[in-house]
Amino acid sequence: MTYTVVQWATGAVGKTCLRAVLDHPGLELAGLYVYSGRKAGQDAGTIARYPETGIIATRDIDEILALDADVVIHTARLQLPYEQHDQDLCALLRSGKNVITTAGHHYPAAHGPARLAMFDEAGRVGGATLYGTGMNPGYVLERLVLGLTGVCTDVQRIEVTELLNAATMPDPDFVFTVMGMGSAPARLDLRAGPLAVLFGKLYAEAITFVADRMHVPLEEIQPDHTVRAAERDLEVSAGRIPAGTVAATEWRWHAISAGRRFLTLSVIWTMDPELDGYAGRNHWTVDIEGRPDLHLSLDMSDPPGTGLRTKAGQYVTAGAVINAIPAVVAAPPGVFTPPVFAPFARP
Ligand SMILES: NC(=O)c1ccc[n+]([C@@H]2O[C@H](COP(=O)([O-])OP(=O)(O)OC[C@H]3O[C@@H](n4cnc5c(N)ncnc54)[C@H](OP(=O)(O)O)[C@@H]3O)[C@@H](O)[C@H]2O)c1
Numbered sequence: 001m002t003y004t005v006v007q008w009a010t011g012a013v014g015k016t017c018l019r020a021v022l023d024h025p026g027l028e029l030a031g032l033y034v035y036s037g038r039k040a041g042q043d044a045g046t047i048a049r050y051p052e053t054g055i056i057a058t059r060d061i062d063e064i065l066a067l068d069a070d071v072v073i074h075t076a077r078l079q080l081p082y083e084q085h086d087q088d089l090c091a092l093l094r095s096g097k098n099v100i101t102t103a104g105h106h107y108p109a110a111h112g113p114a115r116l117a118m119f120d121e122a123g124r125v126g127g128a129t130l131y132g133t134g135m136n137p138g139y140v141l142e143r144l145v146l147g148l149t150g151v152c153t154d155v156q157r158i159e160v161t162e163l164l165n166a167a168t169m170p171d172p173d174f175v176f177t178v179m180g181m182g183s184a185p186a187r188l189d190l191r192a193g194p195l196a197v198l199f200g201k202l203y204a205e206a207i208t209f210v211a212d213r214m215h216v217p218l219e220e221i222q223p224d225h226t227v228r229a230a231e232r233d234l235e236v237s238a239g240r241i242p243a244g245t246v247a248a249t250e251w252r253w254h255a256i257s258a259g260r261r262f263l264t265l266s267v268i269w270t271m272d273p274e275l276d277g278y279a280g281r282n283h284w285t286v287d288i289e290g291r292p293d294l295h296l297s298l299d300m301s302d303p304p305g306t307g308l309r310t311k312a313g314q315y316v317t318a319g320a321v322i323n324a325i326p327a328v329v330a331a332p333p334g335v336f337t338p339p340v341f342a343p344f345a346r347p
Contacts, residue, residue, distance in 0.1 A: 002063045003325050004069040006031040006097065007097070008088075010047050010057070012037060013102055014075035016310050016318040017063050018048045025321065030069040032057040035076070049308070061088065065095040074101035078187055080194045089130060090122035098129045098328050105132030106142070108335055110155035110208035111201065120334035131261050131328045131336035135316045136162055136284070137206035140298075141265065142338060145286055148294055149344035155214070155290035161266040163281050165273040165311075168235040179229075179249060181271050184243045188263070190225035190249060199251055199267070207255045207265060215345045224252040228275055228337055235272050239293040247271045248278070290344070 005027050007018045021027045022045070022129040032044045034057040039047055044055040058064065064072070069108035074093050076085055085103055092099050119130050132138065141160060149155050166175070177183050178195060180188040190196055204221055211218040223298035231245035233240065241247055255263040270278055286296040328336050 001326075002026055002028050003071060003245075004028050004030040005331060006033065006064055006067060006069045006072040006073060006233055007044070007073040008033040008064070008072050008092075009076040010034055011075060011077060012314050013309070013317050014073075015048055016314040017073045017075055017321055018044060019050065019308075020318050020322045022048060022050055022053065027322070029053055029327070031055060031064055031067045033061070034059060040174055047053075050083045054236060055176065065091060067097075067334070069097055071100060071325055074099055074103060075321075076103045078103050078198060078202070080198060082198055088119070090118065092128045093119065093122035093128045093130055094125040096128055096333075098131075099134060100131045100324055100328055102132070102134045102138070102197070102317055102321060104137075104205070105335075106134075106137045106202075106210075107132070107205035107209040107259060107337075109212075110205040116196050123333040123335065127333050129328050129331045129333055129336045131324060131331075131338070132205070133320045133338075135313065135320060136267070139316070139320050140284055140286075141206040141210050143340070144284075144296070144298070145288075146210055146294060146340045146343040147287060149214065149290075150289040150342040152288060152292065152294065153342045155288060155344045156336060157261065157289040158210070158263045159266075159287045159289075160264070161268065161281075161285045163270065163273075163278060163283060163285075166269045167234070167271050167273065170237045172238040172303075175236070175271075179250075179269060180246055181236075182245045185227050185244075185246050188227055188246050189248075190227065190251065193222055196223070199238070200253075203253055203265060203267065205253075206308075207253060207263060208302050210263060211255055211257065213340050213343050213345070216255075216262055218257055218262075219259070220256045221324040222254045222256060224254055225343050226250045226252070228270070229273065232272075234271055241271050248275055272315070 015033040040059045043052045099143035251267040254261040282297040282299040282300040288294040
C-alpha cells in the first residue's frame with residue numbers, strides 16, 4: 001500500500017521527514033507547505049537537495065486543504081502561545097487528512113476535556129486522526145519508559161533525564177534571547193516567561209500520558225528549574241558565553257502522586273558538556289525504582305558521510321513520525337492514543 005503525504009514546513013526536522021518520504025517506497029509526496037517566501041514556488045526536491053519531484057512548495061493553506069492525501073507531516077516551529085497551531089491542525093483534520101505533528105499535541109487530554117474534544121470533533125468531521133510525536137516528547141517517556149515498566153512487578157518512582165549539548169546551536173537569537181544563555185543567572189527566571197509556559201504545557205502532556213497509562217493519579221506537576229553558570233569563557237556556535245553567565249538550563253518537573261514525587265523529568269540544555277556532573281553522560285538516562293530497579297542509558301550518533309547536515313536528533317524525530325503513518329491512517333477519527341503494551345499499572 002502506498003500512502004500519500006503532504007509535508008508541512010521544511011526546517012531541520014521537516015527536511016529530514018521530506019527526504020524520508022522521498023526515499024520510502026511506500027510513501028508518495030502529494031504536497032508541500034512552507035512558511036518562507038523564499039522557498040515558496042521551489043520544487044520539493046530542490047528544498048530537500050534531492051532531484052526534482054514535480055511537487056511545488058506553497059504558502060497557500062487552501063491549496064493544501066484541497067489536496068487529496070492520506071497524511072500531513074506537520075513539523076512547524078512551536079510558537080507562542082502553545083495553541084498557535086490549533087487552527088491549522090483542525091482545518092487539516094476537517095479537510096479529511098490525518099495529521100502527525102512534531103509541534104506538541106502529544107496528549108491534548110493533559111490540558112482538560114475541552115481541548116481533547118476540539119481535536120476529536122475536527123477529526124470526526126473529516127474522518128481523520130491527529131497524533132503528536134517525536135523523541136522527547138513522543139517516544140522516550142511514552143514508549144521507552146512505559147515499555148520498561150512492563151517488566152516490573154512494582155514501580156515506586158521514575159526519573160528520566162535528557163542532556164542535550166546545545167553548543168552547536170547556530171541561531172544567536174534563539175540561544176541568547178529565547179534560551180537565556182549568557183545572561184546573568186539571577187536575572188533568568190525559568191518559572192516565568194514565555195519559554196517556561198511553552199515547555200510546561202509541552203512536557204505536561206508526556207508526563208500525564210505516563211501517569212494515565214500507569215493508572216497513577218496525578219495530583220500536580222511541580223516545576224523545579226535551575227540554571228548553571230559557565231565555569232570558563234565559552235566560544236559556541238551562536239557566540240560567546242562569558243564565565244559566570246548562564247551556560248546551562250535545567251528544566252525539571254516532578255509529577256506528584258500520593259503526596260510524593262512519582263516521576264521526575266529533567267531536560268538539560270548545556271553550552272558546556274564538560275560542566276561538573278555532565279561529562280560522560282548519555283543523552284537520555286532512565287532510572288526506575290521498583291521491583292526490580294531498572295537503569296537505561298541511551299545515546300545516539302550522527303550518521304557519517306551523508307553529505308547532509310542532518311543530526312541524529314532529527315533522524316530519531318523523523319523516524320518516530322514516518323513509522324507511525326500506517327497506524328495513524330488506520331486509527332479511528334480523533335486524537336490518536338499510541339498503543340502501549342502492558343506497562344506496569346496500579347490496579
Ligand atoms: N519531540 C521531539 O523530540 C522534537 C525534536 C525536534 C523538534 N521537535 C519539534 O519539531 C518542530 C520542528 O523542529 P525543527 O528543528 O525542524 O525547527 P526549525 O528548524 O526551527 O524549523 C521549523 C520550520 O517552521 C517553519 N516556520 C517558520 N515560521 C513559522 C511560524 N511563524 N510558525 C510555525 N512554523 C514556522 C519554517 O518552515 P519553512 O522553512 O518550510 O518555511 C521552519 O523551517 C518544532 O516544533 C520542534 O519543537 C520535536
